Each structure stands twice: as C-alpha cells, then as structure tokens.
C-alpha cells in the first residue's frame with residue numbers, strides 16, 4: 001500500500017495525528033542499557049513497541065544513527081516496525097537534496113536500503129533534485145517548507161515577487177511537484193501563523209509538524225490552524241519529549257504516557 005493511503009488509514013484506525021520521532025542519544029538512555037552493544041536498537045524498539053498504539057507514523061532521524069555508526073540499527077528498527085506494526089508508515093528524516101544523479105542514490109538509500117515509506121527532502125536545489133524521490137509514486141516525499149528552528153526565516157522568509165520564499169515552496173509542491181499525489185510539507189509547530197498561511201495555499205497536502213515538546217510549540221494552535229476539513233492532514237512529531245520522558249526503569253511506560261497525552265491533547269482540538 002502506498003504511503004498516503006497508509007497514513008490516511010492510520011489516522012482513522014489509531015485516531016491519532018502523533019508521529020513519534022526516533023532520535024537516539026545514548027547519553028540519555030536509562031542505566032539498564034549501559035554496556036549493551038545493541039543499546040540503540042534495543043532502546044528504539046522498546047520505544048516503538050510502547051508507543052505504536054498512539055502513533056500515526058514513526059520518524060527515525062538518520063544523523064542520530066549514522067553519527068554513532070549505527071546504520072545497521074536503523075535498518076533493523078525500520079524492519080522491526082514493518083514486521084511488528086504493519087500499517088504504521090516510517091518517515092526517514094534525512095533531509096536530502098542534491099543534483100539529480102546523486103539524488104537518485106539518496107532515493108535508493110531511503111526507499112530500498114532502509115525500506116522507508118517516506119523521506120524528508122530539502123528543495124533548495126529545485127525540481128530535478130526532487131525528481132528521483134517524486135518518481136517513487138508509492139513513497140512519500142516530505143519537503144521542507146517552513147522549518148521549526150529559530151533561524152528558519154533567514155532564507156525561508158526572503159521576499160520573492162512580494163511573497164516569502166516558503167510560500168513559493170508550498171505552491172510549487174502542491175501545484176507542480178505533486179503529480180503522483182505523494183508529497184507532504186514540513187511546517188514547524190513553532191510557527192502557528194505560517195501553518196495557517198501554508199494550509200490556505202496547499203489544500204489537503206499533509207504536513208509533518210515537528211516542534212512540539214522540546215521546542216515548545218503549542219499542539220492546540222497547530223491543530224486549529226492547520227488541520228484539514230476532516231480533522232486530519234497532520235503528522236505532529238515529537239522526539240525528545242517522548243523518548244526521554246523518564247530515564248528510570250519506567251522509560252517505556254513514560255514514553256507511552258507522553259505519546260498518549262500528546263494524542264489526547266491534539267484530539268481535543270480536532
């Protein structure tokens with residue numbers, strides 16, 4: 001089943017717009033993982049199993065694995081999600097973007113090596129740099145639009161023909177790049193006004209919305225400003241606030257409680 005259909009099914013079946021981010025940082029792991037050579041794998045699969053019931057998607061962040069030489073664990077975590085929690089899509093957060101011939105390898109990396117259902121992508125190099133991802137019609141391409149970080153506006157807000165650049169990105173993705181219907185956009189939870197503006201431009205294109213939890217975004221404002229008419233359209237992503245909710249023996253229960261609390265808070269505003 002293609003990414004968009006999986007996502008729509010999961011929004012309905014789990015009644016959840018929560019995306020659980022997998023950003024392993026061994027220094028923050030509970031003490032029981034000290035000395036475990038497969039700590040990254042075991043911690044991540046424990047979190048996946050504890051939070052799956054509340055998740056519309058999982059989003060492993062590639063640098064958190066690659067910096068540790070843990071690409072093998074990343075592959076196994078994604079395989080674990082597919083095997084144990086079929087129907088929950090996996091978004092590989094790698095923010096790729098390069099000339100077309102290289103981008104082809106990034107698409108192979110995300111979709112074939114790691115078997116991700118979707119990938120985050122940086123549109124700065126333009127249409128041909130996105131094409132290898134866009135051509136994989138059964139996979140999702142989640143394009144950076146207005147990112148959650150403090151410096152997002154340095155370039156993304158520059159006025160081009162009287163409108164900020166991120167609005168041009170939104171329009172191009174929705175009207176020109178989404179021929180296969182497999183595009184989504186990243187818009188940070190830290191920018192409620194921009195969420196509203198981008199929603200007005202792109203119709204029902206799904207948003208990946210990082211920035212709640214550790215970055216301080218307001219989940220209620222995200223939902224009010226950016227849900228679609230049917231009360232979906234959002235993958236509201238949280239990593240650290242879920243993963244490291246407790247560093248004690250109860251880490252998995254605490255992660256589940258944090259994911260459930262976020263789901264419930266979001267659902268109050270749908």
Ligand SMILES: O=C(O)c1cc(=O)[nH]c(=O)n1[C@@H]1O[C@H](COP(=O)(O)O)[C@@H](O)[C@H]1O
Pocket residue numbers: 021023061093095120146147148149186187188210211212213214215237238239240241
């Ligand atoms: O593409 C992303 O996922 C992303 C885009 C963005 O604008 N802001 C952002 O924080 N992210 C990612 O989302 C995650 C946020 O983590 P927490 O702040 O711990 O919830 C990290 O993995 C970031 O790399």
